[in-house]
Amino acid sequence: MKKTYKIDVDCANCANKMEEATKKTPGVKDATVNFMALKMKVEFEDGADVDAVMQNVIKNCKVVEDDCQIFI
């Protein structure tokens, strides 16, 4: 399953870091962060609990870039 989220982040490099962090989160199959459109596309693994996974994604993103937001 794929979902798109709006995000807010200040720099392109930070967006790349968020992408890396999201990809490493369990339950996420693939993710792309589009800095210019300020959007994040997350592909979840089959049977993953989307809400729980996204909570972890937010946590992981905050670690690499404190000043980021993901609007769920």
Place this chain on the structure above:
Amino acid sequence: MNKKQKNLLIRVISAGVMMAVLMLLPLDDKPICRFALFMIPYLTVGYDILRKAFKGIMNRQVFDENFLMGVATIGAMALGEYTEGVAVMWFYQIGELFQSYAVGKSRQNISDLMDIRPDYANIEEDGQIEKVDPDDVEVGSTIVVNPGEKVPIDGVIIEGHTTLNTAALTGESIPADVQVGDEVISGCVNMTGVIKIETTREFEESTASKILDLVENATSRKSKSEQFITKFAKVYTPAVCYSALALAVLPPIIRLVIGMQPMWGDWIYRALTFLVISCPCAIVVSIPLSFFGGIGGAGNQGILIKGSNFMETLSQVKTVVFDKTGTITKGNFVVSGVHHSTMEDKKLVELAALAEAHSSHPISRSLQEAYGKPLDLGRVSDVTEYSGEGVVAVVDGKQVAAGNLRLMKRLGITAEDCHKVGTVVHIALDGEYAGHILIADELKGNAREAMKALAKAGVRRTVMLTGDKENVAQAVASEVGISEYHAGLLPADKVGHVEKLLASSTEKDRLAFVGDGINDAPVLGRADIGIAMGALGSDAAIEAADVVLMDDDPLKIAKAIRIAKKCMRIVYENIYFAIGVKLACLLLGALGIANMWLAIFADVGVMVICVLNAIRCLMVKNL
């Protein structure tokens, strides 16, 4: 400016004022007081950088710009260079502010350019009109579009007629007239009359949504230069930090060993300069910004490029392969001549159109179009169709035979052959030869100019593939100026031909295939870059192609290549300029020639220049 930016602006201004005042005060003999006073503007302008750097260290994400700036400025303060410490932070924040403003502006620009997202739909139910979210409209609903409104969902007109402005979709400024029965696509702006539309798709599947989706996701497909930058930044920052450390520690130790003055302060100052210069923001920000601008600008011209990687490939196209029908020719067959007619040309066309009236063959449609008036079917009787040959019918009491040479042979009539290229319909009236009508595929208006423009854009080889006969292919090729053509191909042969051409091209010598999106998805996929044209409303083409031309103007191919070239040129300019200036300054810094002020230029100045350069990618209208 958003709230964050305004906040930062206020901090930058107030810190600037404080600095100016402090520099005027006679504080040289009160060191503690001086330090305390300078900390005020320093913290005002840079507290968030320090906080981020600290958090980064806590989260084991040590090496980033914040860390570089934090260390450099704290170091400068520790050495007693208060003015420079504050100045570095101050300029860095100005750079950040500028960059964030520029990115926001181009984001805004592009969403304005691609202003095709409809906000609402007027749905009609039981005579009542209700404004709803386009997402909630089901297929088969009736929606009303008033003048000035955007068509929210793809559909067919069931009532009214109007003029549609498709500029936002295709870049084409001439409006299109539409009436009952015509298909309309979402994103067009209704200009004159009220129309009622029966929707044929859901909002998500409609053209406007698909295009927006495509443009917004385009930058997720990263080009080689972007991947390079990502990798570069990963290695670069730690490398610079360690070099700075080495620069601060090693030379003084060596000097101590060989019995010279260590000059710690001097070398630490050089190391700090080194750190400030090295900040990678200029490249990391400007490269994605260039691609975003280029893709957005192209989108505004009706050229959808599906990713930065395709932008890169497109700029290296040296061979363009065309699938003739739909790209060079219009793909609609029209009467292009009447020869050897024993009666008025118009009369002959009329007879042929009537005789073929019952056939659904494309040829009969072209004849009807050439006739131009509604057919009175009462004048036609006793129709006999000879499959693959033509028809014989009685029109106005006379026997009319219309068909190819074989039909004439069957009826024992000697026909005049035509030496022009196209499909020939021979007509016989009551057993007597009455002349023939030539039907040919029309060349697109600017097919010739398109080939010239391609050559100018650096394309060295143009190839035409077609399923048509040799003589048709040759005529078209020489007419538009294509040197190489292959005729009589089945769709499967086209893939083979493209593969052969691909095998003979090199890495920097890319091949583009241009098709009309009908039946050529495999070839579009096989080429280095697949360009579908006239693809408005055709899902298959939008799916399969890497570059989608919204209208069917062949000149757009060259334009797409020019846009890609400009964009890539800007990307490389920025890479070379930024890395070049930084390396030069790093060297000067290590030798002790560059001071903190030059370092600030190498960081913030280069970034500002690169971002301004990147913004030029948006300006492609008159390219």
